Amino acid sequence: MGYSKYSYKMVNLRLLHNDCWTSHMDGHVVKSLGRSFDHSDNGLRALVVVSSSSMKTLKSLMDEGKIKDIVNVQRYSDKFIVDIVQEYNNSVLSILNNNGAIVLDTVKANRREYWTFVTYEYKVPMIVKELNKIGVVEKIKLSDYDGSTRxxxxxxxxxxxxxxxxxxxxxxxxxxxxxxxxxxxxxxxxxxxxxxxxxxxxxxxxxxxxxxxxxxxxx
The missing domain is CATH 1.10.10 (Arc Repressor Mutant, subunit A)
Structure with a gap:
């Protein structure tokens, strides 16, 4: 087994994703619990936690075709866990996956997406270039990755x-x-x-x- 000469970086970035459902969530905070690729219809499945007002917005976005489907909704306390399906192609996750990045966390808030992921430093410029094709990377921060710091x-x-x-x-x-x-x-x-x-x-x-x-x- 060889050792890589390339260093890992933890990347935190803020993205305005053009015409994505997240760009319509003005004033809302959406916490993603996890994401997976659905091979049957090339869709991106995501479990998200939202408030009552955000739930209404999600339903409106599905009616408008901004979200492909809402598979399931479960209420707990004053929050909802929502299983949604969106387009995988040209999604942030598809770009990160294609570049071998490991996603650590993501939050959608105030029409922005906030992503934290780990990747090789030399891949960051390409990731940013591809993300700028589907939106605007408004801010990015790189730091040395040390799992213990989390x-x-x-x-x-x-x-x-x-x-x-x-x-x-x-x-x-x-x-x-x-x-x-x-x-x-x-x-x-x-x-x-x-x-x-x-x-x-x-x-x-x-x-x-x-x-x-x-x-x-x-x-």
Missing amino acids: EIGLTESEIKYVIAAAKAGYFDYPRKVRAKDLAESLGVKESTFLYHLRNAQKKLINKLLRDLDIREQII
Whole structure:
């Protein structure tokens, strides 16, 4: 097995996809759970999470032919999981797949698509060139890819205490339990409990802020 001389890059980009259904989702946020290629009709299947207002917009877009089909809709709480079918040809995913990129995340919001993927650095110019044929790449950011940087890195104690705090209602307003009482139930000093809890909160918030920076605070 040989070793590649080409470096991997993590790419974050913002795209206005011309006349795609996403370009009609003004004011809406759509979170993609996963995508797959349907060989039977050359369609791109996607599971997305949307709000009630976004669900109405999706139905309108299907009636207008912007979306090929809505296969299934499942409601949970105030959200919907929607199984949609769109054209695979000239889709962002088709371009990324053809160039061997690995998709890590994607969000559609305010008529824009936000993609995070990993690819060889030398392939980035070609990907951008092809994406610009179907839309406008408005912003792109490259960074060295290190899988560990996507992890939050909580210790066992931090995981234990943040889960216990969440279950006990420590983060509720008003709080359902005091830190002193929760620490006592866990068999540790209050100072120990708060130390690990605040470390966990700091790591979680930093991860959230990094993600928001990638999205430019779109939500």
